[in-house]
Amino acid sequence: MVESLSLPKDLVLGSAILTVTGNSDLYIENYKGILLYEDCCILLQTKTCQVQIEGCNLSIDYYNNEDMRISGCIRQIVWK
Amino acid sequence: MNRIIIWLKGYVKVRLSGFSPERFMNLCGNRSIHVWGVENHGRFYILYMSRKSFLQLRPVIRKTKTKVAIIEKYGLPFFMHRYRKRKLFFAGILVFLMILLVMSLYIWDIRISGNYSKTSDMILKLLSDNNYKYGMRKSKVDCEAIEKLIRAEYNDVTWASARIDGTCLIVELKENEILRQEETVEKPSDLIAEREGEVVAIVTRAGSPKVRKGDMVSANQILVSGAVPVLDDFKTLVGMQYVKADADIYLKTRLPYEYSLPFLHTEKEYTGKKRYDGSISLFSKNLKFHIFDNPFPEFDRVEDTKQIRLSEYFTLPVTVTLRTTSEYRTVKKKYTKEEAAALCKENLKKFLDDLEEKGVQIIENDVKIGIVGENCLAKGMVDVILLMEKRQDTEMVTVTVPEDNRETEE
Known part of the structure; x- marks a missing residue:
């Protein structure tokens, strides 16, 4: 239905949008909360699943209710 | 941000x-x-x-x-x-801001643009005579009155605009170029030869030519006259029309060149000692702090004056002058023959380059460089082709119309 009506999935399904620049910056929208924050792993809760960002020297540049910018050396992103 | x-x-x-x-x-x-x-x-x-x-x-x-x-x-x-106890520091900031605020209420710079025939000094004087001066209150400046004043004073100013930008009063004007051109339209004149020579080319646009290509002319001889004879059907002279002669006349002529360079000469030898001082001018009054009034027996002095401005249009009434005084000694020196010859050659080259820059065509030069007594002398003639531009007023001639013509006219 979403596809037939051409509605954006992030609005209808509440899917997270991830924008990754190289392996050093990640911008995530539509997340719900921080589950775990360590130097080498950040686990975020979204509406549909969990997103795990792995790497080293990970830091949160800024965050608010809806979006977050993460910088550091990102090695992999896992959807759980 | x-x-x-x-x-x-x-x-x-x-x-x-x-x-x-x-x-x-x-x-x-x-x-x-x-x-x-x-x-x-x-x-x-x-x-x-x-x-x-x-x-x-x-x-x-x-x-x-x-x-x-x-x-x-x-x-x-x-x-x-952290610095709450440093009251004077905050008072200083406050005073600075207050001064800045007060300063911004006055005019500290007047800029004039778009003027060609009227100099900026003339316009500044006109403004000054009508009490528009540096240091006046911005609120007292009536831009419309300034515009009217300029237009009333100068007839050929077709458009004038005055506005205040920061602490600058900017006056822009436009002069009537057509009127200016008409003004310069000109009384009748002849084109004459600057010096003697041979006419190599002549193209006349206005006036009556008096020479032809190949003619030899003497100095001050009329080449193109501003008096154009008016003839009737029978080729009889009935009158004269006077114009400003306009023609391209090229004259082949010889220019003399002489330059003498004495071997003995004086040179400035800078000792490397320098003194720096200056002065501050506040509200057009000088507060000088010249420490070294006459520090060296012989010196060169360079003054660099700048008006302090916070931004392009925020000028403050403070002018800072920096003075650099460099000491030198006068030393007597003697050129060698080669040096003197090289300098003479350089001078000749500069002379020829200057001529070429003015549009003079150089055909040949037979300048010889030699030594005469204690001097190095460059002397000779330079063959050139010159464009004749010298003018003189056309002589008015009274034409007596023959009796027969008068009768036929009647």
């Missing part, structure tokens, strides 16, 4: 430790507490937040049982608090 606002509001760097920092962060997010620069340092976290946000943290800390400690404070409110 955002950073400046954050700095003005003040922010803190805090150390966060405890059982569940993630929960703390989520609660901050939910309560719209702005947090940035979060770093994990193993057992504790470092993060930044605004001063206002920090004051809202108490319920969050209680709920999450975390510990928050301020490590550093940044921004204007903390700066003001």
Whole structure:
């Protein structure tokens, strides 16, 4: 239905949008909360699943209710 | 810009430790507490937040049982608090701002543009005579009155605009170019030969030519006359029409060249000693602090004057002059023959280059460089082709119309 009506999935399904620049910056929208924050792993809760960002020297540049910018050396992103 | 606002509001760097920092962060997010620069340092976290946000943290800390400690404070409110006892410092800032505010109420610079035939000094004098001067109150400047004044004073100014930008009074005007051209239209004149020579080309546009290509002419001889004879059907002279002669006449002529360079000469030898001082001019009054009035027996002095301005249009009534005095000694020296010859050649080259720059065509030069007594002498003639531009007023001739013609006219 979403596809037939051409509605954006992030609005209808509440899917997270991830924008990754190289392996050093990640911008995530539509997340719900921080589950775990360590130097080498950040686990975020979204509406549909969990997103795990792995790497080293990970830091949160800024965050608010809806979006977050993460910088550091990102090695992999896992959807759980 | 955002950073400046954050700095003005003040922010803190805090150390966060405890059982569940993630929960703390989520609660901050939910309560719209702005947090940035979060770093994990193993057992504790470092993060930044605004001063206002920090004051809202108490319920969050209680709920999450975390510990928050301020490590550093940044921004204007903390700066003001730290130096609250330095009253004179703040008074200084306040006085500075007050002076700046007061200064900005006056005109400190008048700029004039678009003027060609009227010099800026003339317009400045006109403004000054009507009490528009440097240092007057901005509120007393009536831009429309200035525009009217300029237009009334100068007939050929078709458009004038005056406006105030910062502490500058900017006057722009446009002169009537057609009127100016008409004004320069010109009384009748002849083109005459500047010097003797041979006419190599002549193209006449106005006037009556008196020479032909190949003619030899003497100095001041009329080449193209501004008096054009008016003939009737029977080729009889009935009158004269006077115009400004206009023609391209090229004359082949010889220019003499002579340059003498004495071997003995004096040179400035700078000792390398320099003295720096200057003066400050405030409200057109000089406060001089010249320390070294006459420090050296022989010296060169360079003055660099600048008006202090905060921005392009915010000029302050302060002029700073920096003076550099360099000492030199006068030394008597003697050129060698080669040096003197080279200098003579250089001078000749400059002379020829100057001629070429003026559009003179050089055909040949037979300048010889030799030594005469204590001097190096360059002497000879240069063959050139010159464009004749010298003028003289046309002589008015009274034409007597023959009797027969008068009768036929009647």
